[in-house]
Amino acid sequence: MPTDYWTEVEDDRSISREVHCRNGTVIGMVSWATKVEWGTAWLEGAPVPDLDEITVQPDMTAVEIEGSVFEEKWQEAKAAMLSSPFTIAIDGPAGAGKGTLARRLADHYRLNLLDTGLTYRAVAYALIQHALPLDNVSAAETAARQVDLAKLDRTVLSAHAVGEAASKVAVFPTVRRILVEKQRAFATTPPGAVLDGRDIGTVVCPDADIKLYVTASAEVRARRRLAEIESIGGTADFTEILADIVRRDERDMGRADSPLKPAADAHLLDTSEMAIEAAFLAARAVIDDVLAKRNKA
Numbered sequence: 001m002p003t004d005y006w007t008e009v010e011d012d013r014s015i016s017r018e019v020h021c022r023n024g025t026v027i028g029m030v031s032w033a034t035k036v037e038w039g040t041a042w043l044e045g046a047p048v049p050d051l052d053e054i055t056v057q058p059d060m061t062a063v064e065i066e067g068s069v070f071e072e073k074w075q076e077a078k079a080a081m082l083s084s085p086f087t088i089a090i091d092g093p094a095g096a097g098k099g100t101l102a103r104r105l106a107d108h109y110r111l112n113l114l115d116t117g118l119t120y121r122a123v124a125y126a127l128i129q130h131a132l133p134l135d136n137v138s139a140a141e142t143a144a145r146q147v148d149l150a151k152l153d154r155t156v157l158s159a160h161a162v163g164e165a166a167s168k169v170a171v172f173p174t175v176r177r178i179l180v181e182k183q184r185a186f187a188t189t190p191p192g193a194v195l196d197g198r199d200i201g202t203v204v205c206p207d208a209d210i211k212l213y214v215t216a217s218a219e220v221r222a223r224r225r226l227a228e229i230e231s232i233g234g235t236a237d238f239t240e241i242l243a244d245i246v247r248r249d250e251r252d253m254g255r256a257d258s259p260l261k262p263a264a265d266a267h268l269l270d271t272s273e274m275a276i277e278a279a280f281l282a283a284r285a286v287i288d289d290v291l292a293k294r295n296k297a
């Protein structure tokens with residue numbers, strides 16, 4: 001008879017949580033980020049067993065939990081989770097792999113996800129659509145005010161030319177202020193979020209629980225970009241891509257307002273020699289360490 005197992009339950013917003021059991025008793029629950037743990041071991045003052053030690057059974061079934069204890073602890077855990085949104089800030093240059101990493105982390109920790117580059121792209125796209133010059137600050141401000149975070153369409157915004165244009169409209173402080181305000185509101189909405197961009201750890205969320213600075217050499221980023229283009233049947237010139245990347249880095253790192261740079265307390269992750277899976281595991285190790293300390297506090 002299986003003794004150690006986990007299953008998933010859904011809260012009132014249909015977000016699933018892992019519930020871990022040993023010998024038929026719930027010993028812990030892992031929330032999307034705050035990793036609130038409870039159970040009999042905890043109630044008795046003993047340390048909660050390492051959840052990684054629990055065997056996941058192939059024949060998972062719904063857990064039967066003593067109703068009143070479950071309800072009480074479940075409400076407590078939910079209140080704790082909702083009162084402290086958890087933020088992961090990821091910054092880095094174009095093509096370093098921060099977008100993929102952000103998505104993996106948001107899925108893993110069950111957090112909301114915002115690619116802030118899309119907000120600058122949306123402004124640039126609006127100007128391009130209206131055939132307006134990219135240095136028309138008041139039109140860019142209007143477009144920034146109209147940006148709806150729930151309606152950012154990656155398929156139209158991901159075009160290379162839109163990224164280039166975004167880097168140009170991103171130099172205007174008033175445009176940045178309008179977008180940063182929306183990004184901050186997103187970050188502080190429970191249960192919290194993973195945000196990736198250029199100034200998340202330094203300006204948007206200076207108090208983020210975790211700050212990662214993801215980078216890779218310009219050559220590696222150019223090679224990845226070329227492989228991406230070729231994988232969908234396109235062709236491109238490596239030297240031109242590299243020149244583009246170097247130019248974009250210079251603009252993003254050299255602008256006066258909120259230039260791209262690692263926050264003083266950011267963890268550096270150089271993905272030049274690292275596959276995305278390794279980067280994900282490295283990031284998780286950093287995050288789990290912070291979470292473990294936070295849960296003990």
Ligand code: DC
Nearest residue numbers: 116117118120166167170197198199
């Ligand atoms: O990450 P991306 O390629 O989608 O970003 C497009 C441009 O937007 C980038 O070159 C600079 C700007 N940007 C920014 O200034 N601040 C952010 N937080 C995100 C992007």
